[in-house]
Amino acid sequence: MYVVQVVGYKNSGKTTFITQWIEYLTGKGYQVATIKHHGHGGEPDQIKETDSYQHFAHGAKLATVEGDSQILITADKKKIPLKSLLLFYQSLNIDIVIIEGYKQIPLPKIVLLYNEEDTLLEKVENVQYVYKGNVEQFFHEVEANIHEFEYEKIKAFL
């Protein structure tokens, strides 16, 4: 499993970049998964008038609801630190995990700059790539060097 971190300030194009990248990787046959830090503080946006959310609100540490093809798990964050979540992904044979945000974590990362004055590069560690346009070529380049993001080699950073 490979774990790639993507960081960038608001409006640097992270969501577009990541959704395009998921499509690119999925098209190549990779099993992709993502982990995103909720950018605006507070809790994930979700519908609270559900039985499942009521289970969680009344004390369940995890509450899963299963539909026809999707499942939704609401969980107490303290029960699933990032490392446990990655272990879970690994157990499900995910090939590539894209982590968005968590700027303070020193995993090998791709930086998206908002503009020339963007100072993000001075504030994060372990930058492998700075993305500057030509998305297809960039995806090829990262894919060719994906071994740099091998989870077994980088998990000590967590």
Next chain:
Amino acid sequence: MYVVQVVGYKNSGKTTFITQWIEYLTGKGYQVATIKHHGHGGEPDQIKETDSYQHFAHGAKLATVEGDSQILITADKKKIPLKSLLLFYQSLNIDIVIIEGYKQIPLPKIVLLYNEEDTLLEKVENVQYVYKGNVEQFFHEVEANIHEFEYEKIKAFL
């Protein structure tokens, strides 16, 4: 870990029963988690205008968003069959899992009847208890016999 299945037709009081039970067990110090089958067909109710849901919609098999104290995971159901989900719960040291629905699964179960004419008992296997009022006494009784629901003993049913 113990796994208890609760089944009952619509309006038999499952949601009230389960939320009271979660509170009872949590109050006794157990780590509780739930798994519910979405009762009305279709997919779990969730907000789709989120970056995380977009990751999922563009092909990610799992998409997690982490907030201040809660995390929300949207997943492709084919990636996480019930057995894998229970394995995940077990790895997180959950004590008691309450499964709501999945009438066709022959796990040891509690049946909630809607009324005297309710025919559910004829349609499900492995009934351990039929709940008929006096909720506190019922919770005590199940707790005293919780070993009947030991996951290691019953997982062959899945």
